[in-house]
Amino acid sequence: MRIHRVRGRSLAEALERARMQHGEAALVLSQESADNGDVLLSVSERRQASSRVFEKLSTAATAAPVPAPLPARPAAAPRVGPLPEEPGAGDVRVRLLRSGTSAAWVERVLETVSASGARGAFAIDAAARDLAGRVRLASSPRADGRTRAIAFVGPTGVGKTTTLAKLASRLVRAGRRVGLVTTDTHRVGAFEQLASYAEMLQCPAEIARGGDELAAVAARSAHLDALLIDTTGRSPGDAEALTHLARSLDSARATTPLETYLVLAASASREALERAAVAFASANPSAAILTKLDETRAPAPALELASATGEGVLFLCDGQDLAAHLTRATAEAAADLFLRGRLP
Ligand SMILES: Nc1nc2c(ncn2[C@@H]2O[C@H](COP(=O)(O)OP(=O)(O)OP(=O)(O)O)[C@@H](O)[C@H]2O)c(=O)[nH]1
């Protein structure tokens, strides 16, 4: 059996091409999504012209000739490949695969779409409703009269400092008193980066070397509404540094209520995101923030991981601009990211 690869801009186009190139009897063995969103089919040619695979795969599979002495045996032709799908559900599947959604999520969404009876153009609305309910959203941080101390943790270069500055900018614009502090004494220029944001926002900036100093800064900051804490970017493989980070946050927590937000870059691979989520669990994140949504059309892995972090996804970032590119995660935005690969 020879396997051919057929590409199309949509499932319908790929199936049409497969039919043209390899005949009505060809079998679709698998379907996947290419990086640019195209649909890739693995197709095998079969000589039994009587089978009409594209109309009914299962019928075609059993239509192959069977050796006479063994009539009870199953047909020799492979019974693999997706069953013909209702076009609306097929469109939802292609969109989800294009945004990098895992097989488990795709199947669960399609089950709900199918159970809802939504077909054609309505299938996408049913999928959006299901996804909107499936993604966990962290509740908005509320002012309760006490200083909120929030540490931003995550792998190197994901946008922790930038996101902290975006949140600080939003809080300052809302009239809140904000202080910035960094525990990053590791990376060259880390404090200078934070200090330049602090200058721009006209708020104080400090360095804290370890948990005790962090607790002391927090104790001095009772007059502030929010103390935003920058931390050193760490590789998920650096167990020693991660333990040190978790310890210093824990020792500050002993005297100060402190939350941790895990910052994840949506442009990272699923494997990198999974490693980060596991590695930073020791920092006890209460929510996740997704950055760099503007750099990918496959944000689903990051959304799935963020949804499982603490209370879920809190903020979405899709650019470098301090004032424009931080938004609260909403159910509608999450559904758009899964089904369109980008924010509305
Ligand atoms: N395109 C895009 N770039 C972003 C976004 N957020 C941050 N960046 C950029 O990512 C780069 C790294 O940002 P930082 O905030 O320094 O990242 P970090 O996690 O603090 O880095 P380390 O402290 O070195 O671990 C900068 O060039 C930012 O402008 C975003 O949402 N989209």
Ligand SMILES: [Mg+2]
């Ligand atoms: Mg930083």
